[in-house]
Amino acid sequence: RYFHFCKLPGRVMGIRLLRFTSVVIIVLLLVAGALTALLPNIKDDKLPNLRREPKPQSQSALDSFTLIMQTYNRTDLLLKLLNHYQAIPNLHKVIVVWNNIGEKTPEEMWNSLGPHPVPVVFKVQSVNRMRNRLQNFPELETKAVLMMDDDTLVSAHDLAFAFSVWQQFPEHIVGFVPRKHISTPSGVYSYGSFELQNPGFGNGDQYSMVLIGAAFFHSGYLEDFQRQPEAVYALIDETQNCDDIAMNFLVAKHTGKPSGVFVKPVDIRNLEKDTNSGYSGMWHRAEHLLQRSYCVNKLVNIYDGMPLKYSNIMISQFGFPNYANHKNKM
């Protein structure tokens, strides 16, 4: 039977067919070889402007964070800061909360200057509200949020370190700006910083809030924020202030512990003087600090108690920037 089979090609097809078959096989092999040679080239980075689809698997939702930056009347600063923040390690996505009502976002210009390291989403708002940034954005995929004011520059080193600290304290607001409330004999609270008296728990000062304008916190708190008493939203809208104080109340109530963990920044800068818009930020208003003391007392009423707790823990990075920054005279 074997010999019978072998004889078939020679006898049935003939030599012309044999040649034809050989040529076809050779051509196919050449084409296959050519394709194999071409494949690496298609993936070559030198090919211009192939729009890269964002790869959702590149930064796992657990190991990365979303930057939420609200902006009003400082688009020049926003763009400057976006160039900086878009390249921070472990960044997953940027959400820009666009409070310039009726004004076009810079999305076109942004895209024309692509590609960018991460996706940036411009969320157009209908009303200019301070609490717009505290929405539970559907684009938010990560457990961690980094919230930054649109005039604040924090170095990548500080952010990378603070993110690692947040991962160890995920239920806290981990950030760079500590503040406190103090009690007074009348029972009325006052808001301030280190220039205010120490609360008097042993040596040194204490803080009871970490401001969310330069901090990491768990995205779950944005969900929680949607479920607060109406009076909280009314207060924030009335003052166009205090959303950060409200968040600290929320977190403190939730954990029963100090709401924040303060990480001492090495390089934090306020860029508001650099803006061309002339707009210099809400905290310059005459009533700003008085409003914040007012908010503390209102929130105590709304929440029927003072949930904020004091802490005196100040965290810095071991051996950075100075590799011997913990050296002592021992």
Next chain:
Amino acid sequence: RYFHFCKLPGRVMGIRLLRFTSVVIIVLLLVAGALTALLPNIKDDKLPNLRREPKPQSQSALDSFTLIMQTYNRTDLLLKLLNHYQAIPNLHKVIVVWNNIGEKTPEEMWNSLGPHPVPVVFKVQSVNRMRNRLQNFPELETKAVLMMDDDTLVSAHDLAFAFSVWQQFPEHIVGFVPRKHISTPSGVYSYGSFELQNPGFGNGDQYSMVLIGAAFFHSGYLEDFQRQPEAVYALIDETQNCDDIAMNFLVAKHTGKPSGVFVKPVDIRNLEKDTNSGYSGMWHRAEHLLQRSYCVNKLVNIYDGMPLKYSNIMISQFGFPNYANHKNKM
């Protein structure tokens, strides 16, 4: 009937008896008055040398700590340090581990210079062993231990703060002296401090141990230490070194996290130059650091793996000593 009763004294006893009774009553009243006047005086602090019994309820076992200080050939430093440490806030008791074999403890002198703020127990040892201080002393009543070398002075401010930090991180060794191990391509580990290369996890340095010669840790770890492989005790006895490295291995294995939390001391001093004994401490031996690298590798064998983990968290006290020590240029 009432009148019948009234007539009885006059008729039955007579006037002499009535006078006698009155005198007795008056004398009794005077004596009672005198006793009442005397009672406060008996409690007066001016009364000399009434030995006070230690009150076990004065420092709750949860809110206080026990100082364990091992001493060898530096009794002058010991006594200097005891005067300092006996007054630290939240101290419950001092346990002195007396490694001066055959020598009398200074207990008599100590008692003659009383009263003291807390009880001090001198535990006479039979053999001069480094690991004597890691016994599970029956006198230990508190959850927290403060272990100090007998040549190290840490300020009360630093200790009060570090104790408050330990209360927030009770499963860690919270202390003032960070060290690290590094891997090498050969797989052999080396031990050192900041002068060694960074382990290379991002920016800056990392530590993987906090030495127990100036640290707070949970007394439960002394219990755990009694249940370690024999080879660990043999290693410590062979080197008269490395008990602290062994404790860090134990804690890291137990928690699965970095064993220590480093608190940057404001005022830590080594007093060994001040001793009259001429004895200058084990760490001056030529082989001291080589031994410690040797111990790291031996312990990895004994525990079948490297449990130590890196951390770069450095904790300082907010607003102390400088009330504005967190101020930034923002």
